[in-house]
Amino acid sequence: MSKEIQHRTKLEIAKSPEGLEGPGFFATSLDQAVGLARKNSLWPLPFATSCCGIEFMATMASHYDLGRFGAERLSFSPRQADLLMVMGTISKKMGPILRQVYEQMAEPRWVLSVGACASSGGIFDTYSVLQGIDRIIPVDVYVPGCPPRPEQIIDGILKIQELVQNESSRRRNSEEYTKMLNSYGIE
């Protein structure tokens, strides 16, 4: 006897932000409305170089289905992407290329570092491997694991979504942000 499949019937949709409500109108702050829209329509750019990339493929496929979180559409052009997902070992020779990809992305942009290698160099403590991508580009969320399971990658995406939703629309124009980028030698 095969197990009966349980379908989830109670579906949740994105909740509207806090605001003033009345017959025929709804008023909220622009930050919250934009945050809600951005959060649920991320366009990730996968920068997959090794086994974490394989886990990412599983994450995108039907079983785990990242599309459920609005990140259905992968952007293979950095100019249209919001989220740079770095998955795998980045060698020192690859470093400038990753940085170029990051610089080509338009603001606002976020970076998710998936796996031990991208986050710290992992087991590759050697002359040819970059010891963590945060040495060349700023990282928003780190996902630990070697490689992490698809659930962990999804968790990382949800953390990114939290950041996206709560980000002030002025952050990217602030002095602190420019200073932070300058500390990586960008612009």
Added chain:
Amino acid sequence: MSKEELLNNISEALKSKFHGDIERIEMQYDFPVFTVNKEKIHEIISFLHSDPELNFHFLTDLTGIQTPDEKHLGVVYHLHNMPKNWRIRLKTFMPMTHPEVSTISDIYSGANWMERETFDFFGIRFIGHPNLKRILNMDEMDYFPMRKEYPLEDQAREDKSDKMFGR
């Protein structure tokens, strides 16, 4: 032809032409190995390549080596005669202070990238090479990572220090 016959054949052919430049002849793990004078390496390989009897027309591999006393660098050549399935190995050594050897990329075109790799990792300069620059490592690298005097690990690593383990 057995391995021993091959070793004897080649050493006779080499000795008759390059007597005194063949420093050592031995069978290492069932493989004929000839250690030769660095100055004559181009001539010897050229002879092995073009002699119609020997006909070592294929360069299987070329790589570098450093002796454990850190005083000498070496280059190892693996040659192959495919019609007769003869394989031999040639070695040549040079002092660390003067790591230069003649290129063989004019004999085997395949040696071009192998010599670049050997230069990249051991810093052995191949005189006469058409384009001797790094091939695998980044161009900005300022040392030769396979040499024993340099550490294998990346010195920028922070998460392995004792304070991360409460020591």
